[in-house]
Amino acid sequence: MAARAEAGRTSESAAAIRASEAMRARATSETVAGRAVHPLVALDYPIRIAGHAIFMMCIGSLLLARAAPTPVLSAAVLQGLVWPHLAFLAARRSRNTKRTELLNLVFDGFLAGAWTAYVNFNPWTSTLYLSALLLAFLSIGGVRLTLAALAMTVVGMLAVGALVGLHFESAVPPITAALSITGVGVYAVLFGLKSHSQAKWLVASRRLSQVQSRNIQEANRLLALARDESTAAQARAEEANQAKSLFLANMSHELRTPLNAIIGYSEMLQEEASELEPAQIERDLQKISGAGKHLLGLINEVLDLSKIEAGKMDVAREPFDLAQLVRDVTSTAERAVAQQGNTLVVRVEDDVGVVVGDATKVRQILLNLLSNAGKFTKQGTVTLDVDRREYGPRGAWVVLRVRDTGAGMTSEQQARLFQAFTQVDVTLARKHGGTGLGLALSRRFARLMGGDVEVESVPGVGTTFTVRLPAQPSDVALSHAVHDAQQDTRTFPVYRPPHTAEMPVPQLAMSDAPPPDAAGAMLTTTEFLGKPVDRDRLTRLLRTFHPDGGGHALVVEDDPAMRDILRRVLEREGWSVAEAQSGRAALACVHGRVPDLVLLDLMMPEMDGVDFLASFRLVQAWQTVPVVVITAKTLAEANLVSLERYAAELSPVAAPLPPPVVRS
Amino acid sequence: MSAEDGRAAPRILLVEDNELNRDMLTRRLQRRGYAVLSAGDGAEALAVAEREVPDLILLDMSLPVLDGWQAATRLKSSPATHDIPVIALTAHAMASDREHALAVGCDDFDTKPVELPRLLGKIEALLERPAM
Numbered sequence: 001m002a003a004r005a006e007a008g009r010t011s012e013s014a015a016a017i018r019a020s021e022a023m024r025a026r027a028t029s030e031t032v033a034g035r036a037v038h039p040l041v042a043l044d045y046p047i048r049i050a051g052h053a054i055f056m057m058c059i060g061s062l063l064l065a066r067a068a069p070t071p072v073l074s075a076a077v078l079q080g081l082v083w084p085h086l087a088f089l090a091a092r093r094s095r096n097t098k099r100t101e102l103l104n105l106v107f108d109g110f111l112a113g114a115w116t117a118y119v120n121f122n123p124w125t126s127t128l129y130l131s132a133l134l135l136a137f138l139s140i141g142g143v144r145l146t147l148a149a150l151a152m153t154v155v156g157m158l159a160v161g162a163l164v165g166l167h168f169e170s171a172v173p174p175i176t177a178a179l180s181i182t183g184v185g186v187y188a189v190l191f192g193l194k195s196h197s198q199a200k201w202l203v204a205s206r207r208l209s210q211v212q213s214r215n216i217q218e219a220n221r222l223l224a225l226a227r228d229e230s231t232a233a234q235a236r237a238e239e240a241n242q243a244k245s246l247f248l249a250n251m252s253h254e255l256r257t258p259l260n261a262i263i264g265y266s267e268m269l270q271e272e273a274s275e276l277e278p279a280q281i282e283r284d285l286q287k288i289s290g291a292g293k294h295l296l297g298l299i300n301e302v303l304d305l306s307k308i309e310a311g312k313m314d315v316a317r318e319p320f321d322l323a324q325l326v327r328d329v330t331s332t333a334e335r336a337v338a339q340q341g342n343t344l345v346v347r348v349e350d351d352v353g354v355v356v357g358d359a360t361k362v363r364q365i366l367l368n369l370l371s372n373a374g375k376f377t378k379q380g381t382v383t384l385d386v387d388r389r390e391y392g393p394r395g396a397w398v399v400l401r402v403r404d405t406g407a408g409m410t411s412e413q414q415a416r417l418f419q420a421f422t423q424v425d426v427t428l429a430r431k432h433g434g435t436g437l438g439l440a441l442s443r444r445f446a447r448l449m450g451g452d453v454e455v456e457s458v459p460g461v462g463t464t465f466t467v468r469l470p471a472q473p474s475d476v477a478l479s480h481a482v483h484d485a486q487q488d489t490r491t492f493p494v495y496r497p498p499h500t501a502e503m504p505v506p507q508l509a510m511s512d513a514p515p516p517d518a519a520g521a522m523l524t525t526t527e528f529l530g531k532p533v534d535r536d537r538l539t540r541l542l543r544t545f546h547p548d549g550g551g552h553a554l555v556v557e558d559d560p561a562m563r564d565i566l567r568r569v570l571e572r573e574g575w576s577v578a579e580a581q582s583g584r585a586a587l588a589c590v591h592g593r594v595p596d597l598v599l600l601d602l603m604m605p606e607m608d609g610v611d612f613l614a615s616f617r618l619v620q621a622w623q624t625v626p627v628v629v630i631t632a633k634t635l636a637e638a639n640l641v642s643l644e645r646y647a648a649e650l651s652p653v654a655a656p657l658p659p660p661v662v663r664s
Numbered sequence: 665m666s667a668e669d670g671r672a673a674p675r676i677l678l679v680e681d682n683e684l685n686r687d688m689l690t691r692r693l694q695r696r697g698y699a700v701l702s703a704g705d706g707a708e709a710l711a712v713a714e715r716e717v718p719d720l721i722l723l724d725m726s727l728p729v730l731d732g733w734q735a736a737t738r739l740k741s742s743p744a745t746h747d748i749p750v751i752a753l754t755a756h757a758m759a760s761d762r763e764h765a766l767a768v769g770c771d772d773f774d775t776k777p778v779e780l781p782r783l784l785g786k787i788e789a790l791l792e793r794p795a796m
Contacts, residue, residue: 253726256755257682260777264688267780272695287684 038098041091044105044140048084050190051132054183055112056080058128061176062119072118079111105141109133109149113156120169124180132187139195243419254298258291265291296532301437308444315448320359322352322398326386329366337374337382342404344370349387355398356472361445365453368438369402369465376463377406388471396471397451401464408459417455418443442467533562533630535569542573545597545626549574554595556586556612557630558604566599566630583607587615590622598627674791675699677718679709679735680753681727685776689722692780698787706730710738713745720790722783723770725754725761733768740769749790753778 056076063073087104094100112129119125133153137146157166172180265288273281307313330346337344355362366384373382385401409417418439443453451469545551553575557563567577578595580586584607586598598616602609609629616622676698680686690700701716703709707730713721721739725732732752739745752765755776765773772786 253755256776257685260755261682261684261688263777264685264692264780268688268692287688291684 036097037092038101040101040140041088041097044091044101045084045088047136047140047190047194048087048104048108051108051136051187052080052084054179054187055115055125055129055132058125058176058179058183059115059119061173061179062122062125065173065176076115083111102141102145105137105145106148106152109137109152110156110159113153114160115156116153117157117160117166118164120167122172122176123170124172124177128180128183128187131184135187135191139191251302255295255302258295258298261291262288262295292532293534298437301441304441305437305444308441308448313444313448315361316358317356318359319354319356320362322355322362322386323348325359325363326366326384326400329363329370330384333367333370333374336371339374340377341379342374342377343381344374345381345383347383347385352386352388352398353471355469357449357469358445361449362469365442365445365467366400366402368442369400369453369467372438373402373404373406373463373465377404380405380462398469398471400467400469402467403462403464405462408461408463409455409457410459414455414457418453533565533569535565538566538569539573541628542570542575542597546573546575551596552576552578552593553597553599554578554580554586554589555599556580556583556604556609557599557601558582559601562601562630570599583609583612583615586612590616594622595625598625600627600629602629673697673699674719675701675716676787677701677703677709677712677716677721679703679706679721679727679732680724681705682724689778696784704728706732706735709735710742710745713739713748714742717744718748720787721748721750722787723750723752725752725765733764736765736768736770749793751783751786751790 056079060073060076060080063076087101087107091097091101091104112133116122116126116129133149134146137149141149160166265284269276269281269284269288276284304313326346326348330344334344370382370384381404383401383403385403386398388396388398390396439453446453446467446469449469451467454466454468455463456466457463542551542553553570555563555566555570555577557566557579558581563579563581567579570577575597578589578593580589582604586600587607589595600609600612604612607615613627616625616627676693678686678689678693678700680689680702681704686702686704690702693700701712701718703712704727706727709721709723709727710730712718723732723736723739727735730738732754736750736752739748739750749771750769751772751774752761752770753774753776754761754765761775762773771790774783774786
């Protein structure tokens with residue numbers, strides 16, 4: 001029912017549109033010599049043809065009955081047959097079509113008056129004439145035109161009266177009566193039909209205008225929406241622009257502050273070195289290196305941030321032991337937390353197990369949150385809770401919660417906490433040696449891994465940061481990136497012959513993958529160190545190989561300054577050192593004496609690090625020598641892939657190599 | 665008035681929140697014969713300036729509690745400190761910073777990292793300027 005009504009309405013409105021189009025075509029599209037012809041002209045044309053034909057037939061029957069003179073008869077015939085067309089043509093060609101047509105109508109009145117008087121005011125023809133004139137003129141021209149036509153009728157009558165005198169005669173020949181009756185009927189029918197079509201047009205055009213007005217309303221609504229949208233977009237763009245400017249200004253400030261210290265202290269040392277005590281010089285040098293490290297940290301974090309913004313930050317997806325990672329991080333963070341008299345409490349659920357994700361980033365997040373908690377808490381407790389929450393047959397979250405009993409934050413401070421360089425108090429962060437980017441990065445890292453970092457805080461009571469990460473991220477959520485260019489350490493598994501299994505390659509095996517067979521063990525023998533080289537890290541690394549020194553190291557590096565630095569660190573740790581400027585020279589050195597450790601630069605002339613490694617690893621006796629790759633460049637994917645390929649070639653097992661294991 | 669002549673050393677108030685940079689600049693200025701007072705934030709700077717009336721103020725713009733812009737405005741609107749020349753120091757190095765600094769009443773402007781000879785030139789110029 002409703003559907004049919006709806007369909008009916010639809011077809012009705014379609015018909016309305018069609019009708020109105022037809023109407024418009026008829027009413028407005030007609031032009032003569034570039035001028036629009038008033039619709040009245042076309043409207044009057046058929047009415048006039050019919051009206052005059054009928055009227056002149058009645059008049060003609062009267063004229064014939066009284067044997068009127070031939071010129072009069074001819075005039076009647078001409079008027080009946082020709083005048084309507086003349087009037088039409090005159091109106092169409094006129095400069096002012098409407099005005100001419102109105103004059104035509106008034107002239108119609110004059111003609112009708114004249115003939116009515118000439119036939120002695122015959123009651124039938126008078127009735128016919130009056131009814132036709134009133135109907136047509138009132139409907140077409142309104143009251144004023146009708147009055148004007150009536151006046152002209154009287155003028156026509158008087159004109160005839162002046163010529164032949166006015167007579168009245170009530171006798172009507174039957175033929176005239178019949179013609180008059182027929183004429184009134186025909187005229188009424190024509191007029192009725194015409195006004196019916198007019199009424200239809202009216203309804204149709206009203207419906208059309210309703211449709212159009214609805215369309216216009218809808219268009220206006222859409223326009224308003226679009227305008228609001230663009231205003232909002234503009235506001236957002238301005239806001240983003242402002243945020244960007246603020247970020248740049250703050251970043252510039254943050255970068256210049258340590259640089260200021262570095263330049264200032266080194267200039268000062270140049271001026272004063274000869275006068276200063278060695279202890280003072282050492283203190284100043286420590287300040288320079290501290291500021292340098294801070295600057296490096298800042299640059300790395302800014303790069304990380306811009307990589308994330310550009311969508312170019314890769315996220316590793318590798319299984320790692322969460323409990324082990326937490327142990328590593330807390331042992332590093334313990335000292336920082338204890339600095340202000342705080343106690344670090346760590347609670348790890350027994351079954352947190354293996355998590356698939358980017359261990360480097362998880363480590364960074366955790367370290368950041370712990371050291372933050374330590375910085376902003378005095379004589380309090382920092383608690384780390386780690387647990388795993390299953391939420392389905394296969395899904396699980398790992399939740400790391402860092403709670404402190406520090407000063408806490410207001411909700412306004414919390415709202416700005418995760419924004420880069422706009423944190424609660426930049427100067428406070430700086431005072432504590434932070435960069436002000438740690439939390440912004442932590443949250444972005446967590447989100448890249450499909451999780452999040454959230455904060456809850458009560459001023460005066462403490463703050464809780466909650467990190468939620470998927471234990472096994474879905475394929476869609478993560479890219480298949482192998483590594484993240486900012487990580488400065490990376491290891492990958494290589495096959496280790498059974499007889500060398502006892503060789504010390506400590507703290508390197510992090511893979512949970514079982515050995516491919518009983519004879520071999522998956523071990524990691526290569527480390528990566530980023531440039532500038534962190535001497536403490538290098539020292540720690542050296543001690544893991546030969547705790548008491550005495551090893552022989554081969555430094556393969558084309559930059560003499562870098563070789564010098566490495567040699568000094570190595571010698572301080574009691575190592576003997578051989579140096580090579582290229583891969584080729586290094587191979588020659590190895591033939592002379594097999595080193596216990598190779599420090600390898602990747603970018604070198606002649607034979608680069610990757611090619612050296614390939615040749616080096618081909619000799620069975622050298623396969624177990626640990627190689628530490630040192631590079632200033634963030635490792636290009638290609639290099640890593642080829643490094644891993646060489647590693648794979650060494651494996652006696654055809655099974656595909658497990659993914660590289662990230663550690664640092 | 666220069667530091668080397670026989671008169672009392674000009675006293676400079678250094679307002680800087682970064683400990684390293686405060687220490688560094690203090691020592692370098694002292695070495696050139698200036699007496700250096702220091703303040704770690706804007707509020708402290710106002711207090712020291714009123715109490716000690718130094719010959720010149722080196723004012724970092726990024727400060728806790730009361731920032732350098734506000735501090736400069738207050739220094740220049742107080743009759744006690746109005747005549748002390750102020751050099752704004754900012755690490756932002758935005759073009760607008762200079763105009764902003766001069767607009768809040770600072771007498772000169774320099775950027776960080778500090779280029780000491782340039783900064784010293786500005787200090788000397790302001791110290792030699794006849795008091796208004």
